[in-house]
Structures are given as structure tokens and as C-alpha cells.
Amino acid sequence: MSAGGLTQGPQVVLPEPAVDAGRGTRAGRLSGRAARAKRRLSNPWASGIAIVLGILWTIPTIGLFITSFRPESDIRRSGWWTVFGNLFTGENQFSLENYQTALYGSSTNLVQYFVNSIVITLPSVIIPITVALLAAYAFAWIDFPGRNWLFVAVFALQIVPIQVTMIPLLTAYVDVGIAGSFWTVWLSHSIFALPLAIFLLHNFMKDIPSSLVEAARVDGAGHVTIFFRVVMPLLVPAIAAFGIFQFLWVWNDLLVALVFAGGTPDVAPLTVRVAEMSGSRGGDWHILSAGAFISIIVPLVVFVALQRYFVRGLLAGSVKG
Amino acid sequence: MDWLLEAGSPAQKFGVMAVAILLFVVVMGAILFAVDRPKRVPRWVVAVGFVGPALLGLAFGLVYPGLVTIKNSFFDRSGAEFVGFDNYVTAFTNEQFLIVLRNTAIWVLVAPVLSTLIGLVYAVVVDRSRFERFAKALIFLPMAISMVGASIIWRFVYEFKPDQPGVQQTGLLNQLLVWLGLPPQQFLINQPWNTVFLIVILIWIQSGFAMTLLSAAIKAIPDDITEAARLDGLHGLGMFRYITVPSIRPALVVVLTTIAITTLKVFDIVRTTTAGQFGTSVVANEFYTQSFRQNNAGLGAALAVVLFILVIPIIVYNVRQLRLAEEVR
Structure with a gap:
């Protein structure tokens, strides 16, 4: 999920996790599991490594999270870990003041950028998914001349880093007179998403039994009807999987927004503003900590709520690098 | 309007x-x-109706600008004068850019290997443990x-806070150094x-990311293989x-190459932490700096093309x- 670009490295359909795949007899599986569980518990090294890594991975976030609720003077004076030592002395003060300042303070005003992030993200998710669904359908189910090599060409476009496209695109936007508006950001995100989206959705489309589509055709349905009545309902999980990817990618993106939206408060999303604050107000941790969590919270909630689809998409080889 | x-x-x-959104729906509907x-x-x-919008977008937003950038990389900073391979020569010989290339090489060598290693070890140690879901979520x-x-x-x-009496470190890593009796460091500057x-x-x-994919692969190893190995006396590290x-x-190959490509194009981290100062710049960051801060379009284009060329061998x-894996199967 970097600002790198579209290149999805490898396209592989990994084997589905065999969690539910019933292998052998139930009893055999259970005894196998029991044996493993026993082995696992009896290996203190494994547990030790797991615990150490788990703690290492969590502490940085917890540190900044606790900091975001501490008063500015405390943040400057002492480390966040002193909070635990002061737990029973009553010296700790926690408040939402940092969030108040970051969101509504005249010099930060993150609430405005929060709106921008939402306005940028929604169309940038809806448009590419729709366009890609139609294209993927045509590549999978409509027989037209040049279909195969066109599909290979779209597939190959995934390796183009978006950096390669930026200056000419920006020039084109300036010529048309839409530079620095939401339209350029929507358009850019939508186009950059297409190769991966078409490839991924095409994979899922191919899995639909052709008898279903044939039957609908025999009944006299046109492609548009088949697309909406037969294919779409079956693709909901795939759409959800790619939708989350695209959502996280757009919301967390810095490069596209920086280049096409510029630094203007009217268009720039949270990432641009928070990155800018990190440079210009690098020592103001009361604002930075709150600002970071304001920009993190939405993707985190979406991610936790829809993790199941995300993992499925990941395992289907849809990784935007 | x-x-x-x-x-x-x-x-x-x-x-x-x-x-x-409405405009989009109306056009597509029409x-x-x-x-x-x-x-x-x-x-x-019918086929044009379905594929047309996507192909139009790709031609306008990826193919055409890509070709223009390749052309621009052979022109000077304003795009007026043809300079041959000068931009590439600069990118590969200038001292400042050699540091950029060296950093990019370090990133690509270190980040994928360590991420994959940590993901693999973690996937193995939490596999089928009682807290697997929770443990995975922490890393995920x-x-x-x-x-x-x-x-x-x-x-x-x-x-980092200066090492003076009465001044407490507020960064965890420097506090650890102080507790160990060592002087605090400027980690992002030195x-x-x-x-x-x-x-x-x-x-x-x-x-x-590495852990998720590798964990799924580990769970797909057939039980009879691990059982047979165990009967043959393999345990722990041998297994x-x-x-x-x-x-x-x-x-493993998929994970390594995917992370390598992500690493090549890493921009946000360098931009947010040091903005490429203190000898930390990488190709993707330098592309941005040259194109949009130094207004050197030719050099920026050359760096973008270098990025493109570096990605190709990995893919x-x-x-x-x-292909090999499929043949074996």
C-alpha cells in the first residue's frame, strides 16, 4: 500500500487456506491438531518469539496513542511510559484537547482535510470498480476480435510505476483547465486502479460457471441484462475485496494527492496535511500525535470490520505495491 | 459553474x-x-460499450503519459532542448545521485528479506496456537x-532530546539507550x-503482509507430509x-518480489521523516524532488524511467x- 504505484507484483492465486478443508477423517484431523497444539505449547522458544514480536509491533502505536491524550507540557517534559509509573499518584492528566486543537485549531484545521479525504475517496473507489467490472465482463464473456491481446496489454500495464505518468498528466490537466481540483484526483486514482482491478475482477468472473451465462443467453438476455442479473450478484465478495484495497490505497495515498491536488487546503487530503505538519511542526507532538490518529482512524475501522474480505483479496494475489 | x-x-x-458520481452514472447508463x-x-x-471506457482511460492516463515521459527523459530541464543520455549520465555519475542509488539498493536488499523472514517466523510460531487470531491481528x-x-x-x-542534566528523553529508543547508560542518538540524522x-x-x-500470505501457504501443506516427516524424526528447526x-x-518468491517492488517505489516514508535530507533520499523521492521541487523535468523523467526499468527484472x-512452479506441479 505504498505511494509507489500500480504495479502489482506477482499475480498468483495462492492455494486457499486449508482451514476448513476437511482432510482425512475427522478423528484423524483432531488427533493431528491435538498433537500440534501440544507440541506448540511445549515449545517455550516459539511462544517467546511470538510474544516479543507481538509487543515490538504494538508498542510504537500505543506510545503515540497515549501521547495524543496527554497535555502539551507533559509531552515535552516526560516520556509516555511515565504514565504507568504515575498511575496511582493521580499525576496523570488525559484530555481530548489535542484532538480539539488538531481538528479545529486555526493553524491546523484538520476537519477541513478530513472532508477532503472523504470527497476524494468515495468517487475514486466507485468509478474504477464500475469501469473495471464492465471491462472484466467483456474480457471474460463477450467474444470480440483482439480480445486476448488487449487483455494481455491491460495486464502488462500493471508494471508501469505511476511516477512515469505524472508530469505529462499534470500538463494535460493544466491544458484542460482542471488542474488542482478534485476532478484531477478522481480521474488519476480511477485510471491508476484500472489494470489491477480489471485483472482481479476478471479472475473472479472467469470462475462463474459458463452454463449460467449460456442459460441466460438462450433465454434471450442481452449482455447488459446478464451483467446485472447473473454476474453482479455472484461477484459481491470480489467487489468487496477490491473495494477495500482501493479504499485503503486512496485514503492512505500521499504521492497522487501531493502531485495533483497540490498543497491547497481546498483539495488536499489528510495525508498531505499531516505529512506537511511533520515537516513544519515536527516537534509539536501534541498536534502531530492527534493528527496522525485522526488520519488513521477511518481506514483502521474499515479494515477491522471487513478484514475477512481483505484477506481473501490478498490471497487472490491482489496486492498493490 | x-x-x-x-x-x-x-x-x-x-x-x-x-x-x-451522478455524471458518471448517467454516462455509463447511457x-x-x-x-x-x-x-x-x-x-x-457491445464490446466497445463494455471495454471502451476502461481502454480510453488507460490510453489517456497510462500509455500516453508513459511515452511522453520516456521522450522527456532525453530533454533538458525545461523540455526544450534534446540532450541525449545526459540526464541518465547525471543520475548514474553525480555524487549526490550515487548516494540515492546506494540507498535504494540498501532498501531493496534489506526490507524484503527482513519483512519476509519476520513474517515467516511469526506465521510459524503462532500457527494453530490458541491466540492465533489475536496474535496475527497485532502484526497485521x-x-x-x-x-x-x-x-x-x-x-x-x-x-531525540539533547543530552543535558534535567532533560528527559521522550523518544522510547533514546530512553532505552539512557537506561543502558549510553548517550542518546539522533537516529534520523546520523x-x-x-x-x-x-x-x-x-x-x-x-x-x-508477508505473514498473511505465508501463513495461508503453511496451512496448505498437506498433513500427511508433516506427519511422515515427524515419524522420520524431524522436529522444530529441522521441520x-x-x-x-x-x-x-x-x-516465498511472491512475497519477496511484491515487497521488493513496494520498496523500490517507497516515497511516503522518506518524504514524511526526512524529506530526503541527511543522505536518506531514494529514487522515488528524488523523482518527486527533481520534478516538482527543483523543476528539473528532464532529470525527473529520467529517474521515473530508471524506476520503471528497475521494476522489470523483478517481475x-x-x-x-x-512458470517453474507450475511445471513441477
Whole structure:
């Protein structure tokens, strides 16, 4: 999920996790599991490594999270870990003041950028998914001349880093007179998403039994009807999987927004503003900590709520690098 | 109609957004309605209706600008004069850019290997343990956090306060040094180790990705193979070395190459932490600096093309490995 670009490295359909795949007899599986569980518990090294890594991975976030609720003077004076030592002395003060300042303070005003992030993200998710669904359908189910090599060409476009496209695109936007508006950001995100989206959705489309589509055709349905009545309902999980990817990618993106939206408060999303604050107000941790969590919270909630689809998409080889 | 381009208030912005989505729905609806006449419309027209919008977008947004950039990389900073390979010569000989290339090489060598290793070890040790779901979530969550957010989280870990009496360190890492009796360090400024501390941020983000894919691959190893190995006396590290790793080799290649490509294009982390100062710049960051800060379009274009060329061998390797894996099957 970097600002790198579209290149999805490898396209592989990994084997589905065999969690539910019933292998052998139930009893055999259970005894196998029991044996493993026993082995696992009896290996203190494994547990030790797991615990150490788990703690290492969590502490940085917890540190900044606790900091975001501490008063500015405390943040400057002492480390966040002193909070635990002061737990029973009553010296700790926690408040939402940092969030108040970051969101509504005249010099930060993150609430405005929060709106921008939402306005940028929604169309940038809806448009590419729709366009890609139609294209993927045509590549999978409509027989037209040049279909195969066109599909290979779209597939190959995934390796183009978006950096390669930026200056000419920006020039084109300036010529048309839409530079620095939401339209350029929507358009850019939508186009950059297409190769991966078409490839991924095409994979899922191919899995639909052709008898279903044939039957609908025999009944006299046109492609548009088949697309909406037969294919779409079956693709909901795939759409959800790619939708989350695209959502996280757009919301967390810095490069596209920086280049096409510029630094203007009217268009720039949270990432641009928070990155800018990190440079210009690098020592103001009361604002930075709150600002970071304001920009993190939405993707985190979406991610936790829809993790199941995300993992499925990941395992289907849809990784935007 | 100015508000469509210069929306100011939140209401106007949401208004523009609604207009955009509505416009899109209307256009797509019109196209589909036009081609939805079974038997009266030739098949190729239907195909154009379905594929046309996507191909148009790709041609305008990827193919055409890509070609223009390749052309620009042979022109000077304003794009007026043809300079041959001068931009590339600069990128590969100038001292400043040699540091950029060296950093990029370090990133690509270190980040994928360590992320994959950590992801693999973690996937193995938590596999089928009682807390597997929770344990995985801990490593997994950084994937939802933007690189900007992650950079700020880690900048706080690296925070430095001058080593004076009465001044307490507020960055965790420096406090650890102080507790150990060592002087605090400016982790993001002291060369050449600052690049390593930036790489740590990417490893922190990417390990969850590696763990997820590798964990799925490990679970797909047939039980009879591990059972047979166990009967032959393999345990612990032996099992890991001779059964687990060879069985998931294709997945390992996928994970390594994917993270390598992400690493090549890493921009946000460098931009947010040091903005490429103190000898930490990488190709993707230098592209941005040259193109949009130094206004050197030619050099920026050359750097973008270098990025493009660096990605290709990784993908070729990946595709060849996949072919091999399929033949074995």
C-alpha cells in the first residue's frame, strides 16, 4: 500500500487456506491438531518469539496513542511510559484537547482535510470498480476480435510505476483547465486502479460457471441484462475485496494527492496535511500525535470490520505495491 | 459553474462529489442503454460499450503519459532542448545521485528479506496456537495505517532530546539507550545508519503482509507430509528447514518480489521523516524532488524511467519462477 504505484507484483492465486478443508477423517484431523497444539505449547522458544514480536509491533502505536491524550507540557517534559509509573499518584492528566486543537485549531484545521479525504475517496473507489467490472465482463464473456491481446496489454500495464505518468498528466490537466481540483484526483486514482482491478475482477468472473451465462443467453438476455442479473450478484465478495484495497490505497495515498491536488487546503487530503505538519511542526507532538490518529482512524475501522474480505483479496494475489 | 472546480465549503465539496458520481452514472447508463438491444446491435459495438471506457482511460492516463515521459527523459530541464543520455549520465555519475542509488539498493536488499523472514517466523510460531487470531491481528494492523501515519508513529520512537542534566528523553529508543547508560542518538540524522532506521518503518508495515500470505501457504501443506516427516524424526528447526520452507517456496518468491517492488517505489516514508535530507533520499523521492521541487523535468523523467526499468527484472524473475512452479506441479 505504498505511494509507489500500480504495479502489482506477482499475480498468483495462492492455494486457499486449508482451514476448513476437511482432510482425512475427522478423528484423524483432531488427533493431528491435538498433537500440534501440544507440541506448540511445549515449545517455550516459539511462544517467546511470538510474544516479543507481538509487543515490538504494538508498542510504537500505543506510545503515540497515549501521547495524543496527554497535555502539551507533559509531552515535552516526560516520556509516555511515565504514565504507568504515575498511575496511582493521580499525576496523570488525559484530555481530548489535542484532538480539539488538531481538528479545529486555526493553524491546523484538520476537519477541513478530513472532508477532503472523504470527497476524494468515495468517487475514486466507485468509478474504477464500475469501469473495471464492465471491462472484466467483456474480457471474460463477450467474444470480440483482439480480445486476448488487449487483455494481455491491460495486464502488462500493471508494471508501469505511476511516477512515469505524472508530469505529462499534470500538463494535460493544466491544458484542460482542471488542474488542482478534485476532478484531477478522481480521474488519476480511477485510471491508476484500472489494470489491477480489471485483472482481479476478471479472475473472479472467469470462475462463474459458463452454463449460467449460456442459460441466460438462450433465454434471450442481452449482455447488459446478464451483467446485472447473473454476474453482479455472484461477484459481491470480489467487489468487496477490491473495494477495500482501493479504499485503503486512496485514503492512505500521499504521492497522487501531493502531485495533483497540490498543497491547497481546498483539495488536499489528510495525508498531505499531516505529512506537511511533520515537516513544519515536527516537534509539536501534541498536534502531530492527534493528527496522525485522526488520519488513521477511518481506514483502521474499515479494515477491522471487513478484514475477512481483505484477506481473501490478498490471497487472490491482489496486492498493490 | 465555478464551484465545480473551486469548491470551498464542505457542502459545496459534497455537492461536487455528488455531481461527479451522478455524471458518471448517467454516462455509463447511457452507454449501456445504447448497447442493450440484443440482436439489433453488432457484437463489437457491445464490446466497445463494455471495454471502451476502461481502454480510453488507460490510453489517456497510462500509455500516453508513459511515452511522453520516456521522450522527456532525453530533454533538458525545461523540455526544450534534446540532450541525449545526459540526464541518465547525471543520475548514474553525480555524487549526490550515487548516494540515492546506494540507498535504494540498501532498501531493496534489506526490507524484503527482513519483512519476509519476520513474517515467516511469526506465521510459524503462532500457527494453530490458541491466540492465533489475536496474535496475527497485532502484526497485521500496521497494513491499514498509511505510510504517513506509520512514519509519524516511528518518528516519535526515534525522538531525540539533547543530552543535558534535567532533560528527559521522550523518544522510547533514546530512553532505552539512557537506561543502558549510553548517550542518546539522533537516529534520523546520523549517517549512514539513518537509512536503516527508515527501513525499519517499512519492515514494520510489510511484515503483516508477508505473514498473511505465508501463513495461508503453511496451512496448505498437506498433513500427511508433516506427519511422515515427524515419524522420520524431524522436529522444530529441522521441520522448518526441510519441510515448511521448501513446501512454501512459491509463496516465498511472491512475497519477496511484491515487497521488493513496494520498496523500490517507497516515497511516503522518506518524504514524511526526512524529506530526503541527511543522505536518506531514494529514487522515488528524488523523482518527486527533481520534478516538482527543483523543476528539473528532464532529470525527473529520467529517474521515473530508471524506476520503471528497475521494476522489470523483478517481475520477469517472478513470472519465470511461477512458470517453474507450475511445471513441477
